[in-house]
Amino acid sequence: MSAGRDNAxxxxxxxxxxxxxxxxxxxxxxxxxxxxVRHYGAGRALLSAGEDRTFxxxxxxxxxxxxxxxxRHLERRAKRAxxxxxxxxxxxxxxxxAGDARERDWANVVTAHAGEARAFTWRLAHAVLGxxxxxxxxxxxxxxxxxxxxxxxxxxxxxxxxxxxxxCGNFAVVGSADGAVHRYNMQSGLHRGEYQRQAGGxxxxxxxxxxxxSPAHDGAVAGLASDGANRxxxxxxxxxxxxxxxxxxxxxTGELGVGAAVQRLACHPASGLVAxxxxxxxxxxxxxxxxxxxxxxxxHLDRVTDLQFSEDCRWLLSSSxxxxxxxxxxxxxxxxxVLDMGGVVTSLSLSPAQDLLAxxxxxxxxxxxxxxxxxxxxxxxxxxxxxxRHAHLxxxxxxxxxxxxxxxxxxx
Numbered sequence: 484m485s486a487g488r489d490n491a492x493x494x495x496x497x498x499x500x501x502x503x504x505x506x507x508x509x510x511x512x513x514x515x516x517x518x519x520v521r522h523y524g525a526g527r528a529l530l531s532a533g534e535d536r537t538f539x540x541x542x543x544x545x546x547x548x549x550x551x552x553x554x555r556h557l558e559r560r561a562k563r564a565x566x567x568x569x570x571x572x573x574x575x576x577x578x579x580x581a582g583d584a585r586e587r588d589w590a591n592v593v594t595a596h597a598g599e600a601r602a603f604t605w606r607l608a609h610a611v612l613g614x615x616x617x618x619x620x621x622x623x624x625x626x627x628x629x630x631x632x633x634x635x636x637x638x639x640x641x642x643x644x645x646x647x648x649x650x651c652g653n654f655a656v657v658g659s660a661d662g663a664v665h666r667y668n669m670q671s672g673l674h675r676g677e678y679q680r681q682a683g684g685x686x687x688x689x690x691x692x693x694x695x696x697s698p699a700h701d702g703a704v705a706g707l708a709s710d711g712a713n714r715x716x717x718x719x720x721x722x723x724x725x726x727x728x729x730x731x732x733x734x735x736t737g738e739l740g741v742g743a744a745v746q747r748l749a750c751h752p753a754s755g756l757v758a759x760x761x762x763x764x765x766x767x768x769x770x771x772x773x774x775x776x777x778x779x780x781x782x783h784l785d786r787v788t789d790l791q792f793s794e795d796c797r798w799l800l801s802s803s804x805x806x807x808x809x810x811x812x813x814x815x816x817x818x819x820x821v822l823d824m825g826g827v828v829t830s831l832s833l834s835p836a837q838d839l840l841a842x843x844x845x846x847x848x849x850x851x852x853x854x855x856x857x858x859x860x861x862x863x864x865x866x867x868x869x870x871x872r873h874a875h876l877x878x879x880x881x882x883x884x885x886x887x888x889x890x891x892x893x894x895x
Contacts, residue, residue, distance in 0.1 A: 615672025706748025
């Protein structure tokens with residue numbers, strides 16, 4: 484057995500004629516802290532990405548099914564170029580969207596990567612990088628991607644910052660730092676339209692740009708989401724606008740002013756509710772159909788790192804750089820619980836069954852799973868309020884007789 488700084492444990496067998504060790508089995512995680520985690524499908528699997536530039540699938544029930552998604556012949560390309568394979572990996576994932584509706588047919592995951600002007604597709608059924616790279620027509624290819632060239636050549640203005648996948652699995656929507664939002668077909672990888680605002684013809688428009696449509700936002704796109712029937716698409720940007728679009732016609736149908744730059748966006752398609760985390764730290768929930776504000780939540784003291792609705796739309800979960808994870812009661816319009824996770828939570832994901840919460844932490848290479856007290860514990864002990872509850876990880880110790888003993892982590 485061997486273990487190293489790569490966060491892997493490997494078992495070797497010495498059965499060769501020359502006595503050289505042969506890898507028999509191994510378990511591995513992220514070599515650097517993961518910063519993004521999402522439940523996949525029914526919640527039995529987790530998709531995660533980290534600073535080590537890997538994209539991994541973890542099973543929540545059988546660790547033997549966990550694996551790293553292949554970036555297509557990295558080892559062979561690295562030997563040919565005589566470089567370390569880490570240098571040929573795609574940049575770290577900054578946003579992802581996945582759906583299991585078309586898992587057996589074509590690529591069903593789309594990712595955005597730091598500094599990359601293109602979005603990449605993945606075939607989760609084969610655990611491999613997809614054959615299509617999503618890029619607007621006419622844009623010069625930049626960065627290495629799957630071709631193995633150098634990364635980071637894409638200008639920050641062109642970098643993809645947000646992605647979304649339609650419920651049917653046929654379309655991917657990609658937002659960029661320049662405010663552009665494009666739609667692609669996942670099966671063919673072809674460009675299927677751009678969401679643009681028609682020119683208003685005011686005094687601010689110069690003669691050179693008069694009559695030309697404007698991109699979806701005047702700053703970077705922070706989040707994208709669509710409903711389950713492909714009727715509307717909602718986008719939030721750094722320009723402080725929350726815009727609703729006709730999904731098929733790519734036309735603007737509604738606009739709401741948030742009042743501050745949108746940094747995070749979450750959507751509950753069945754109810755038509757969209758939550759945003761702006762720079763002013765006040766969480767807001769909007770009704771997309773009615774085009775109105777329905778809830779405001781205050782409490783975070785620093786930038787919000789992640790945001791998610793529960794499956795039944797009764798809770799809104801948010802994590803922040805202030806070191807807390809907060810659960811908000813949407814129908815009751817109140818703070819349900821404040822959890823101190825022992826560090827900054829960089830990403831969170833509540834399973835569809837709402838029984839397990841997955842989190843990633845700053846400086847931690849693990850993905851933590853927390854049990855929901857309302858299902859596995861004494862739910863009656865939860866009293867709504869701002870009192871901070873500590874939910875730290877187990878602290879393992881070894882007693883004099885050599886037996887491990889530890890304090891169990893409090894359930895989330």
